Amino acid sequence: MRNKNGLSSCNIFLWAVLAAIMITASLPSYAAAAVEMRVKPGLGGMYKTGQPVELLITVENNGPALAGMIRVRPDVERKLTELVRFEKEVQIPADTTEQLRMVIPGDMAAQAPVVELVSGETLLAKSRVDGAVVRGGRFILVLGENIMSGGLQEWLSGSSDSQWNVKFLPPGEVPADSLLLGAADVIMIDPTVLPALDGPRVRAIKEWAHLGGLLALFGDYGVFEGENGFSDIIPAPLALENGIPGPARRDLGRGQVFYCGVAPQGSGDEAKVVWSALFGDGPVLDENIPAIKGHSLFYVYGDSFLSQASSYIPQLAGPTAPVLFMLWLIYVAAVGPVLYFLLRRVDRRDYAWALAPALALLAGVFFYLLAPAGRLHNDLSHTVAVVDILNPALAEVRAGASVVAPRGGDVTVLAGGNMYAAPAGAIGRDIPVTVHSKGEKVAVNFTGVEYRSLRKAHACGINWNIGGIETRLYLEGGSLKGDLVNKTNFDLRNCRLLLGDRAVEIGELPAGEAAFIEENLDVWKGPAGPRELLFELRNVARQGPYLREKQILMGLGNWESSSRASIQFLGWHDGAPGVFEVAGKRAGTEDYGLVLVKQDIKVELAKGKTRIPPSLIIPYPAGNETVYMDKSMPARERGTAMIYNIGGAVSTGNIRAEALQFQSVQSKSALPIEYTLKEQPQTVLGSQLQAAFPIEIYDRQTDKWEPLPGGGEISGAAELARYVKDNKVLVRPSQEGNIEFWPGLAVEGEVS
Numbered sequence: 105m106r107n108k109n110g111l112s113s114c115n116i117f118l119w120a121v122l123a124a125i126m127i128t129a130s131l132p133s134y135a136a137a138a139v140e141m142r143v144k145p146g147l148g149g150m151y152k153t154g155q156p157v158e159l160l161i162t163v164e165n166n167g168p169a170l171a172g173m174i175r176v177r178p179d180v181e182r183k184l185t186e187l188v189r190f191e192k193e194v195q196i197p198a199d200t201t202e203q204l205r206m207v208i209p210g211d212m213a214a215q216a217p218v219v220e221l222v223s224g225e226t227l228l229a230k231s232r233v234d235g236a237v238v239r240g241g242r243f244i245l246v247l248g249e250n251i252m253s254g255g256l257q258e259w260l261s262g263s264s265d266s267q268w269n270v271k272f273l274p275p276g277e278v279p280a281d282s283l284l285l286g287a288a289d290v291i292m293i294d295p296t297v298l299p300a301l302d303g304p305r306v307r308a309i310k311e312w313a314h315l316g317g318l319l320a321l322f323g324d325y326g327v328f329e330g331e332n333g334f335s336d337i338i339p340a341p342l343a344l345e346n347g348i349p350g351p352a353r354r355d356l357g358r359g360q361v362f363y364c365g366v367a368p369q370g371s372g373d374e375a376k377v378v379w380s381a382l383f384g385d386g387p388v389l390d391e392n393i394p395a396i397k398g399h400s401l402f403y404v405y406g407d408s409f410l411s412q413a414s415s416y417i418p419q420l421a422g423p424t425a426p427v428l429f430m431l432w433l434i435y436v437a438a439v440g441p442v443l444y445f446l447l448r449r450v451d452r453r454d455y456a457w458a459l460a461p462a463l464a465l466l467a468g469v470f471f472y473l474l475a476p477a478g479r480l481h482n483d484l485s486h487t488v489a490v491v492d493i494l495n496p497a498l499a500e501v502r503a504g505a506s507v508v509a510p511r512g513g514d515v516t517v518l519a520g521g522n523m524y525a526a527p528a529g530a531i532g533r534d535i536p537v538t539v540h541s542k543g544e545k546v547a548v549n550f551t552g553v554e555y556r557s558l559r560k561a562h563a564c565g566i567n568w569n570i571g572g573i574e575t576r577l578y579l580e581g582g583s584l585k586g587d588l589v590n591k592t593n594f595d596l597r598n599c600r601l602l603l604g605d606r607a608v609e610i611g612e613l614p615a616g617e618a619a620f621i622e623e624n625l626d627v628w629k630g631p632a633g634p635r636e637l638l639f640e641l642r643n644v645a646r647q648g649p650y651l652r653e654k655q656i657l658m659g660l661g662n663w664e665s666s667s668r669a670s671i672q673f674l675g676w677h678d679g680a681p682g683v684f685e686v687a688g689k690r691a692g693t694e695d696y697g698l699v700l701v702k703q704d705i706k707v708e709l710a711k712g713k714t715r716i717p718p719s720l721i722i723p724y725p726a727g728n729e730t731v732y733m734d735k736s737m738p739a740r741e742r743g744t745a746m747i748y749n750i751g752g753a754v755s756t757g758n759i760r761a762e763a764l765q766f767q768s769v770q771s772k773s774a775l776p777i778e779y780t781l782k783e784q785p786q787t788v789l790g791s792q793l794q795a796a797f798p799i800e801i802y803d804r805q806t807d808k809w810e811p812l813p814g815g816g817e818i819s820g821a822a823e824l825a826r827y828v829k830d831n832k833v834l835v836r837p838s839q840e841g842n843i844e845f846w847p848g849l850a851v852e853g854e855v856s
Contacts, residue, residue, distance in 0.1 A: 138165065138166040138167030139163065139164070139165050139166070139167065139170075139196075139221065139228045139229045140163070140164040140166075140229060141161065141162065141163050141164070141219070141221050141228075141229035141230070141231050142161070142162045142231060143159055143160070143161050143162075143219045143231045143232070143233055143234070144159070144160045144162075144235070145157050145158070145159050145160075145213050145233050145234075145235040146158065146210075146213070146235050146236075146287060147243075147245055147271060147273055147277075147279075147285070147287055147288060148245075148271045148272070148273045148277065149235040149236055149271075150235060150236045150237075150238055150243065150269065150271050150287065151210050151213055151235055151236075151237060151238065151287050152210055152237065152238050152239075152243070152286070152287040153210040153211045153213075153214050153237060153239075154210055154211065155209075155210045155283075155286045155287055156207050156208070156209065156210065156283055156284060156286070156524050157207065157208055157209065157210045157212075157213045157284075157287075158205055158206070158207050158279050158281075158284045159176070159205065159206045159207070159208060159213075159219070159233065160203065160204075160205060160277060161174060161203070161204040161205070161206060161219065162201065162202070162203055162204075163194075163196055163201070163202045163203075163204060163221060163229070164201045165196045165197070165198065165199065165200055165201070165202070166199060167198065167199075168198045169195075169196065169197050169198040170195075170196050170223050170228070171193075171194075171195050171196075171223065172193075172194055172196070172221055172222055172223035172224075172228060173191050173192065173193055173194065173221075173222055173223075174191065174192045174194055174204060174206055174219065174220070174221055175189060175190070175191050175219070175220045175221075175222055176189065176190040176191075176206065176208050176212070176217050176218070176219050176220075176233070177189045177190075177217060177218055177220070178212070178215060178217050178218075179215070179216065179217060179218055179232075187535070187536040187537065188212070188526070188527060188536070188537045188538075188539065189536060189537070189538045189539070190206065190207075190208050190212075190538075190539045190540075190541070191538055191539065191540045191541065192204070192206050192540075192541040192542070193540075193541070193542050194221075205279075206541070207284065207524055207541075208233075209526055210237075210287075213233050213235065213237075214237050216232055216233055216234060217232070217233050218230065218231075218232055219231045219232065219233060238269050238287060240267050241267025241268055241269055242267070242268050242269065242289045242290065243269045243271070243287055243288050243289050243290070244256075244268060244269065244270045244271070244288070244289065244290040244291075244292065245271055245273055245285075245288040245290070245291045245292070246270060246271065246272045246273065246291075246292045247272075247273060247275055247278065247291065247292065247293045247294060247297045247301075248292065248293060248294020248295075248296055248297045248322075248367075249272065249294070249296075250294045250296060250322075250367050250369075251292050251294050251322065251367060251368070252270075252272050253369070254367060254368030254369055254375050254378075255368060255375040255376070255379070256270065256292075256368070256379065257270060259375070259376060259379045274300075275297040275300035275301050275305070276300060278301065278305045278308070278309070279305075279308060280302075280304035280305050280307075280308050281308055281522075281566075282307075282308045282309070282310075282311035282312040282315060282566060283524065283564065283565065283566065284308075285308060285309065285312040285317070286312070286315075288312070288317060289317065289318065290317070290318045290319075290320060291309060291312065291313075291317060291318075291319050291320070292320040292322070293309075293319070293320070293321050293322070293334070294322055294323065294367055295322070295323035295324065295327040295328070295367075298327060298328070298332075298333070301332065302332060303331065303332045306332045306333070306334070309334075310334070310337060311498060311566060312359075313337070313356050313357065313359040313360070313361060314356055314357030314358065314359060314494045314495070314498060315357065315358060315359065315494070315500060316357070316358040316359045317359045318359060318360050318361075318362065319334075319337075319356075319359065319360070319361045319362070320361075320362040320363075320364075320382055321334055321338060321361065321362070321363045321364075322363075322364050322365075322366065322367035322368070322378075323365070323366070323367055324365060325338065325341075325363075325365065334361075337354075337356055337361050338361065338363045339352040339353055339354035339361055339362075339363055340352060340354075341363070341365065350364070350365065351363070351364045351378065351381035351382070352364075357494045357495070357498075358494070358704075362381075362382050364378055364381065364382075366378070408504075408528065408529075408562075408659075409504075409655055409656065409658070409659025409660075410488050410489070410490065410502065410503060410504030410562055410656070410659065411488075411504030411505070411506065411528035411529060411560040411561070411562050412504070412655060412659075413488045413504065413651075413652045413655040413656055413659070413698075414486050414487060414488040414504045414505050414506040414560065414652075414697075415486075415506045415558065415560060416651050416652055416655075417484065417486045417506065417508070417696065418649070418652075418696075419484070419486075419694075419696055420484070420508070431471075435463075435467045438463060439460050439463050439464065439467075443456065443459060443460065443463070444456070447459070481510065482510070482693060482694055483507065483508065483509050483510065483511075483515070483686055483693040483694070484507070484508045484693065484694045484695075484696070485505060485506070485507045485508075485517075485680070485684060485685075485686050485693055485694070485695050485696070486505065486506050486507075486508075486695075486696045486697055487503050487504070487505040487680050487681055487683055487684050487695070487696075487697035487698075488503065488504050488505075488652060488656065488697060488698050488699075489501060489502065489503035489504075489681040489683055489697065489698075489699045489700070490502055490503070490656065490660070490699075490700045490702070491567075491570060491594075491681070491699060491700065491701045491702070492702055492703070493570060493571075493572045493573065493592075493701065493702070493703040494704075495572065496571055496572040496574075496591065497568055498566065498568060499566070499567045499568075499570040499572075500564070500565075500566060500567075501523070501564065501565055501566070501567050501570075501681070501683065502562070502563065502564035502565075503562060503563055503564070503681060503683040503684065504528060504560065504561070504562040505517065505560065505561050505562070505563075505683070505684040505697075506558045506559070506560050507550075507558060507559050507560075507561075507684075507686055507693075508556070508557075508558045509553045509556075509557065509558070509559070510555070510556050511555065512552075512553050512554050512555040512556070512557065513552075513553055514549070514550065514551050514552070514553065515549075515550045515553050515559055515686065516547050516548070516549045516550070516686070516687035516688070517547070517548045517550070517559070517561050517684050517685070517686060517687070518545055518546070518547050518548075518684065518685045518686070518687050519545070519546040519547075519548070519561075519563045519565075519683065519684060520545075520565075520682060520683055520684075520685070521544035521545070522544070522565045522566055522567070523546065523563045523564065523565035523683060524546065524563060524564055524565060525539065525546045525548050525561055525562070525563035525684075526539060526548065526561065526562065526563070527539070527548055527550070527559070527560070527561050528560040528561055528562045529559075529560040535550075535551065535552050536551065537549065537550055537551075538551075546563075547687065548561045561684065563683055563684070570592055570593070571591040571592040571593065572591055572592065572703060573588055573589070573590060573591065573592070573673050573675075573701075573703050573705070574588070574589040574591050575587070575588055575589075575673075575705050576708070577621075577671070577705065577706075577707045577708065578707060578708050578709075578710070579707060579709065579714065579715075579716070579717070581626075582624055582625055582626030582715075582717050583622055583623060583624050583625065583626075584603070584608075584621070584622070584623050584625050584707065584717075584719075584720075585620075585621065585622045586620070586621060587618050587619070587620055587621075588601075588610065588613065588618065588619050588620075588621065588673070589616075589617075589618045590613045590614065590615050590616060590617055590618070590675075591616075592615060592701060593615055594615060594675070594677035594679075594699060594701055595612075595613075595614045595615050595677060595678075596612070596613045596614070596615075596675030596676060596677055596701060597611075597612050597613075597675070597676050597677070597678070598611070598612075598653075598675070598676050599611060599612070599613045599619070599673070599674065599675040599676075600673075600674050600675075601621065601623075601671055601672070601673055601674075601705070602671065602672045602673075602674060603623070603625065603671055603719045603720065603722075606623070606719065608621055608623045610675075613675060625717035625718070625719035625720060626717045626718075626850075627718075627767075628718040628719065628767040628768075628847070628848025628850075652698050653676065653698075653700075656698075656700055671704070671705040671706065671707065671720070672702060672703065672704055672705065673701075673702060673703045673704075673705055674700065674701070674702050675700075675701045675702075676698065676699070676700060676701075677698070677699040677701060678697075678698060679696075679697055679698075679699070680695040680696060680697035681697055681699045706752075707720065709759065709855045710855065711855050711856060712854065712855060713852075713853075713854055714759070714852075714853065714854070714855050715850065715851070715852050716750070716759070716850065716851040716852075716853075717850055718765075718767050718848025718849055718850045719848065721748050721749070721750060721752065721848075721849045721850075721851065722752075723746035723747060723748050723835070723846045723849075724746065724747055724749070725745075725746060725747075745802075745834055745835065745836040746834075746835055746836065746846055747832055747833070747834055748832065748833040748834075748835070748849045749831065749832050750828070750831040750832065750833070750849075750851050750853075751831040758831075758855065758856050759831065759851070759853045759854070759855050759856075760853050760854050760855075760856065761824055761828055761831065761851050761852075761853045762819065762824070762852050762853045762854065763817070763818065763819035763824075763851070763852040763853070764817065764818040764819070764824070764827070764828075764833065764849060764850075764851060765816060765817050765818075765849070765850040765851075765852075766799070766812060766816030766817075766847040766848065766849055767816065767847055767848040767849070767850060768816075768847055768848075798811065798812065798837075798838045799812045799835050799836070799837065799838060799846070799847060800812065800835065800836050800837070800838045801813075801827055801833065801834070801835050802827065802833075802834035802835070802836070803826050803827065804825075804826060804827065804829055805825070805826050806826075809836065809838075811838060812835070812847075816847065833849070835847075
């Protein structure tokens, strides 16, 4: 039968079925069947906890275009204590395979969270983060198959002191962000992969080296030239052998760059020579290699001390206990004898029944207004940040923030561009927190915030526009002199130079201003390090005005002892650093904060004969990076070795040591110093510690530890060759124990 339009009932039925199929195909349930997802975490599947981990998510869409969200959530079956989810908005074209990147904390990745692709309320695909956690040893990331065939694995297999993890990574999977390379201790690059490394990836690798990594480059120098090359950071070759540049290395920020003109081939003697030049005389890292990651701020999601410091907000500090006690005494006197005396004078003692409660009510209102809750009307954010300036164009920033919501509700904290953020502190499993990424912004969404409570977050990232402290420091006699110019945008106060055994006061240093310093360094005072800073603050009350500064310095821990520079600048800025922002400002959010600006500084030495005073050469722990050549000695008897880097304080030229002089402490204050000797705590005066705890020096020719020569003076080429290698001297306590005192080292030599 046909209708008046000429269509048969059969045709109508077929068209209806076709339309139903088309509608069904466009629904999310059909799209789910056409979507597949694979997840690979970290660098080729390897990552470390305590650091940001990049998820490489491959989505294969065989259906129509879809708009959705990648969601990473804990596995509810594991009964985790925190319900923190990470989300990222995505757009997937039709019939394509997309590679998406997302960042989560390494601690979360280690818990094998669930990764979901959702569109609306429909689950399109599901996977799980499954990779290998590098829990110990060193992680070598290799870019280039030629390096893998150069006998590296065989050479490392002979190591008994360190655990090595080697991973080959295709250049296309290299992150374009230096913080996401933080799991790698060493990165090796073969010239064949350079065409596949674009500008952002090259820049990320260079930044990673500045932040504390060891970058090894192999191949002809010319292939590393160009806009996206590494020629600007390659060290000058030490020698030419058969026309090929020999191995050379240079410091780069907190890290190092190693270069060899030829890539190792096979596992023969030539390859072993290259690996020995890179790692040292044995297959373990020696003192030529920096304390990799020892002083890095890569540890993003472990900065609890910053979020903790941010929770103390001076603007909300209430009266101290003595003040409250005095106010209470005044109130008791006012409603007691004073009120009685006044009413008796006017013969109106019957008014006491009304005036006493009225004064109590006024006192209650007064005390309420004194309390922080009574003075807080709008949301308040307080950010504490550490800005580590590596050079005028590169600074590492990490921060912790507390947001106080007087009216409660939902609070969203936004982190600035190039920053990775996450919630901090205990949230509770019944209150989910979502970290949402859209474009360059990262939003931490807190739901169900209680009335007059706070939420904390922390973040880290790279900033290229902070500037730096411009210095012109030089030695004149035994004194350090020169100018410091504040080229940052921060007005700094309480500025100091840390020279290991002393803190040189600078005072205020506003942005764009300069300061002149002059400090006699010829006497080693001891004990070393910024312990003086903490000593200045350690008598401060728990809620004193410098509580935040004390928490930050203590939280940074031993960052000063592992630094390769001998001088460090510290300055404080009062104000919000602009890392966090409360979304929508929630009816006028007030922003406060505190910023610590720090920078390693070196001294310019004029060519010719010179003397470096002991205060400029500060030892740092050798740790696992030291080769203990006397391998028959048990590890527990080796003591805690320290490295004196003679060239660490020099910013221009090279110094050749001609004489060494170890100085014992010269302390007029004779402060008591505690140390542990054979597990027994002991206390001596600072000036007596050298005799109480003698030092041994490492003889490189005999591979033995020896007592420090009488008088602590070493001179002559033959004697210096025994103890000095690459301008570094290795010492340790002569008895088993752990102390934080070391003799000063003065050096006489010639700068070229």
